[in-house]
Every structure is written in C-alpha cells, then in structure tokens.
Amino acid sequence: MTSPASPGDPAGAAVCAWHPDRATGLRCTRCGRPACPECLREASVGHHCVDCVAEARSTVRSKRTLVGAELSQKLIATPALIALNVLAYVVTAIQAGSIANNERSPLFAEFFLWPAGVWAGEWWRLLTSGFLHFGFAHLGLNMIALYVLGRDLEPAFGKVRFLAVYLVSLLGGGVAVYLFGGVNTPVAGASGAVYGLMGALLVAVLRLKLNPGSALGVIGLNLVLSFTLPGISLLGHLGGLVVGAAVAAGLIYAPAAHRDRYQVAAVAGAVVLLVVMAFVRTGQLG
Template sequence: MSEPVDVRASYCYRHPDRVSYVLCQRCGRTICPECQTPAAVGVICPECMAQQRATQPKTKPAILTRMTGRGAPVVTYALIGICVVVFIFQSLPGIGNSVTQALQYAGVYSDPRLFQPWRMLTAVFAHGGFLHIALNMYTLWIFGMLLEPLLGRARYLALFLISGFAGSLGVLLIASPTQPVVGASGAIFGMFGAFFIIQRRMGGDATQLLVLIGINLVIGFIPGLGIAWQAHVGGLIGGALVGLIYVETRRISRQRWQVPLLVALCVVLVGLSLVRFVWPNA
C-alpha cells in the first residue's frame, strides 16, 4: 500500500511557494532550482554548502557550471543539440537518405533475422522534416525547462531514454512491422506522462496538462498526417511508469529502491520487445 505524499515536503524550504522534486543530498530538505548547488552526487542546499565551504579549502567552480549557470537544463540543451546535428546530416544531399535509413526504426528490425535493437533509441534523434523537428524541439525545450530542474539531470535523462524506448515498443507492438518511424515524440509524450503523475501526486493542478495530452493524442489519429500515434501511446505509458517510480521513491528512506525499480522496468520493456517475434500470436 502506498503512503500519501506530504504536500508540505514538496515545496522548497526557503521558498514555500515553489514546488520542487529535488532533495538536498545532505539534510534531505526540498530545494528549488535557485537553491540547488551541484555536488559530487546530487545537489545540496545553501546551508549545507556554507558548512562545506567552512570546513574545506576553497575550490574553483566547475567549468560546466560557469558556462551554463546554476540549475541550467544542460541535458535538455544536449538532447536538442544532438537532434539538430542529426537532422543536418539527414538534410545533406547524397547522404541524407542513408543517415535516415541507418537511424529509423520499424518492427521488422526487432525480428531475430534482422536484429538491430539499437534503432529503438537511435530513431528518437532523427526527424522527418523541418516542421517535425521544430515542433518536437520546441516542446522538448518547454518541458525540459520544467522537468530537468525538478528531477535532476540523471533522472531526467533516464526518463527521456526510457520513454523513447517505450515509444518504439509501442510501434513494435501496434504498428505495421514494415512501417519505419523517426522522431522524439515518444520520449516527449513520456515527459508528459511523468509530469502528469508527479503533478497529481504532489497535489498540483494537472487539468491543463491532461487537456494538452488529450489534444496531442487525438491529433495523432487524424488520417493523412502520417503521425506514429503508437509511439505516443507507448511513450506516454512508459513515462508515466517512470514518474510513478520517482514519486514513490522520493523519500530518502526509499531512494535505494529507485535504481532497482528503473532497471526492473527496463527489463520488462526489453522483454516485451521480444514478444512479437518470439511468440508471434501473443
């Protein structure tokens, strides 16, 4: 049986009006992005940082921190950068089609006779056109600005990758095995799902987000648009499960279960990716 989340503990102790998901790795108090200082593992609050500076020799701030600023969504910037670079290569005359074909995913690539499972992730970083990548990168930037400081960089990256894989799994289980797909939509819908779960469990109003998810899902079913709605559904479910794990293991006493549960989820997703061809009638 799950225990109710202490809503008060979901707000920064220095800024009671700011919801945050990140805890100080030393004292365990909730801190918002403005109050976070990167540490060797996780982040620490201003008081713990002051105690550390008082007892240790002064060191220069990390180069990455100086370049990006405290709490900047570095992982989001990196993911957008990778997608843009890949799209540039996709657009080059002569090699563009070869790049797309090398990265795209279709269910047939999970067949043991043509086993290329890495495509379930590489397809996330390729896109089908300028409008496609523009819309996806804009949405990734908007939600990355919210989720990366909220979850922390490692959790946020895990959410993106697991959701992207789950999106490809949706394509494998539901779509035609010969229909190739590309795009970060599955990973982005995973971010939708995780954010929705976190908002609801922390007592926030998720009505507008639910409407946004519904609209985007419906658009995916409109004939003629060529949208892989299967990736949207798979990514949404995968991201919601990751978000649920994060919420249920948020307390320090439960954090030791977070990584094992994420690994278990990945094992389940990989296992499901084998179902279609190991048991064709499943």
C-alpha cells in the same frame, strides 16, 4: 572583527594561522585562531576564518526536489538532447542533399525504426529512431515541445532522473510500435520521449496536489492531433506516454528510506520489462 588574542599573549606576538609571515591582532570568532584580514570573512556575529566558513558550508544540507534530486535551475540535459536531435537532422539533410527529404540519407536508413529490421536483429533502431526526424517541421515541433517540458521537468527531476524518464519513454514508444504496429511501417522522431515527459508532468502535478487541468489539456490536445493528423505514430505516442508516467511514478513515489535504490530499481525494471516484451514479440514473428 574581534580584538586580538587572549590577554596572556604579548602584543604583536600572534601570526596568521594561514600566513605565518603576517603578524595580526585579529582572531576568528568561531575557532579563536589568529587570522589576517585576507583570511577572515564577515559573519552574522563577528568574522570567521576561511576554514570555519568552508566547514559551515559543508554541513548545510542542499535543497532537494520531490524526487530527491539536488535543486538546480541550470538546464544541461534538455539543451544537450536538443543539440543531438538537431545534429542528427543536419547530418541526414547533408547526406540526402535535401532539407525536406532527409530520410533519403544512409544514416537515416540505418537508424530509423523499421520493425522488420528489429526482428532481424537490428535492436538499436528502437532507440536511435528517437533522434531522427522527417523534415525540419517535424524536428522543430518536437524540439519546441522538448524545451517547454524540459525547462520545468529537468529542475524538478534533476539531470540524471530527467534523462532516465526521457530515454526509457523513448524506448517505450519504440517497443509499442514494434509490438503492435505493422512490420514494414517506418517510424522516427522524439515524440515518444516527449509524450513520456507529458506523462511525467502529469504525475508530478498530481503528486504536488496542483490543478491538473493544464497538464491534462496539453496531453488531450496532443492525443487528438495524434488520432486525426496523417502520418503520426499513435502507438509510439501512447507507448511513450504510458511508460513515462510509470517511470515518473516510480521515481516520485519511491519511499524516502533508500530512495535512490528504489528509483534505480524502478528504472531498471521498466527497461527489463520492455526488453522482455520485445524479445517475446520477436519470437512471435519468428
């Protein structure tokens, strides 16, 4: 700590700038104001007062990720999405009185993706179906994949951008089923959104000039399973994959100048395009 005040100050005359009732012989080495020991913090040179410490912290630029998000390793969006999916499953299982046949519940019937229902005006099914699952195994596989991808992508994209990729990919998978699938084919699950995260991971790996082998291997294996296993919505998977990769590219490759505006425009543009395609399909069915 520094010595007291300027030579002209009489001994014991200075009082703490934050506690006027406390006499002090110490001063902040940055601003020079008198300060008691409680109001000083050790610095690389001398001691700084609490105001100078706060000012210094406010001028330090926080670290940013490749999409311009503030760097944070704390997961919030990923566990929240997992919780919503688990909650939806628990409610449907209770309503149906069955863990394996939860699709019999009224909630499931109201919100799963039924293209004929979407054509009749039940547009919410394009999104809500992504939070429903056929049985516990279906839920478990998707939630494990969501966690594995989310623990890497959420810190890289930030919570808001990560949610944008997830939800727009989910919508993209639903619209793909509506555009190209059978009108009476029931579809549910978070797979479209999960595949969107796979597409985002691939774009991020390529942007960072990392070896894309692992990402391509994961995507390839899942696509093979989508083609070979029965009861899987290939259209939903492909739709989510393409839309997720496109949205991620819009976020990652947005110009640094006015980056936030370009990113908002990329996400909004993808949503508008998907909605327009759905309206066109509705007109064709009509």
